[in-house]
Amino acid sequence: NAGVTQTPKFQVLKTGQSMTLQCAQDMNHNSMYWYRQDPGMGLRLIYYSASEGTTDKGEVPNGYNVSRLNKREFSLRLESAAPSQTSVYFCASRPGDWQPQHFGDGTRLSIL
Amino acid sequence: GEDVEQSLFLSVREGDSSVINCTYTDSSSTYLYWYKQEPGAGLQLLTYIFSNMDMKQDQRLTVLLNKKDKHLSLRIADTQTGDSAIYFCAESGSGGYNKLIFGAGTRLAVHP
Numbered sequence: 001n002a003g004v005t006q007t008p009k010f011q012v013l014k015t016g017q018s019m020t021l022q023c024a025q026d027m028n029h030n031s032m033y034w035y036r037q038d039p040g041m042g043l044r045l046i047y048y049s050a051s052e053g054t055t056d057k058g059e060v061p062n063g064y065n066v067s068r069l070n071k072r073e074f075s076l077r078l079e080s081a082a083p084s085q086t087s088v089y090f091c092a093s094r095p096g097d098w099q100p101q102h103f104g105d106g107t108r109l110s111i112l
Numbered sequence: 113g114e115d116v117e118q119s120l121f122l123s124v125r126e127g128d129s130s131v132i133n134c135t136y137t138d139s140s141s142t143y144l145y146w147y148k149q150e151p152g153a154g155l156q157l158l159t160y161i162f163s164n165m166d167m168k169q170d171q172r173l174t175v176l177l178n179k180k181d182k183h184l185s186l187r188i189a190d191t192q193t194g195d196s197a198i199y200f201c202a203e204s205g206s207g208g209y210n211k212l213i214f215g216a217g218t219r220l221a222v223h224p
Contacts, residue, residue, distance in 0.1 A: 005152075013160060022203065033211075040120070041162040042200060042214035043155075098143060098204070101212060 002026050004104035006073060006091050012082045012110045021076040022109050023091030031094045032074035033101060034058075036087040043090060049074055081111045118201055123221045130188040132152035132218045137182065137223030141203040144177065145212065146186045148199045158186070158199075188220075196222045 007022045017093040025032065030051050035043040035058075045058030063085060065077045074093075080086060088108050092101040115137045142163050146160070147155040157162045161168045161175045161184075168175045174187040190196055198217040205213045 040216055042116070042216040043212075044214075045211055048211060092155075100143075100145060100157045100160055102157070103147075105152075105154040 004091055006089075006104035006107050008107060009105065010108045012083065012112065013078075014040050014112055015081060015083060017081050017111075019081060019109075021078075021089055021091075021109070022073070023075065023095040023104060024073045025091075025102070027093060027095065027102065028039075028071070028103070029093035029095045031085055031096070032068065033092040033094075034074070034076045035090045035092065036063075036085075037090060037095065037106070038082045038087050040060055046089075048077065083111050085109065116201055116203055118199075118214050118215035120219045121188065121219050121221070123223065124191050126193060126222055126224050128191055130186075130191045130195070130219065130222075131221055132182040132186045132199050132201075134186075135182055135202045136201070136213075137215070138203055138205050139155065139179075139182065141205055142177075143204040144184050145202040145204075146173075147200040147202065149200065151197075155200060156221065168183075177188055190220050191220075193222050193224075196216060196220055207221070 004025045024056045034046040037043050038041045040054040044060050049055045067075045087105045090106050092106045094101045143209045145160040162224040173191045176185045200217045201215040202212040
């Protein structure tokens with residue numbers, strides 16, 4: 001059982017390039033989330049999708065867009081990457097309200 | 113607003129008990145969680161506690177919740193070198209779809 005799978009694991013971009021981070025879960029979970037992790041700041045929510053067909057902004061949505069392609073997949077897009085978006089990005093999913101979130105292994109993104 | 117605070121670093125000797133503390137601000141949080149992150153990996157759910165409980169025990173892990181003081185602790189008995197990691201406290205917070213609010217994480221170092 002793979003759980004939450006993120007691709008790619010590592011990526012280096014130049015300022016202004018675009019990129020889509022992929023996330024897929026095989027647990028039939030309803031809700032999916034994108035976080036970024038920066039040193040000393042814990043995880044901050046970028047966007048979430050409560051169910052297939054819906055997406056909402058989190059704490060730090062500026063510079064990002066998301067797509068909930070189907071129940072399994074939730075992608076995060078950087079249209080014009082900036083050095084401030086250098087971070088580790090985590091995708092998570094949960095089956096429903098009050099259930100714990102399950103995390104992928106992260107995508108380490110550097111923007112030069 | 114919602115906020116979660118943790119001390120950033122804890123050093124313990126192998127075989128001793130570790131106690132990681134966390135304070136949170138949102139009294140409406142229904143669940144509180146502890147996640148573990150090993151280097152280069154994602155977040156692994158360790159345990160969680162419902163807000164109407166005072167204590168939860170799971171093998172070497174004991175979670176204590178003082179709802180009056182909004183204080184959560186994680187005790188690891190007989191700490192081993194494999195317990196070296198970053199530990200995140202998170203609260204379910206208020207608002208929709210149980211978005212998690214994370215602390216900055218406590219780095220636990222276990223030495224011989």
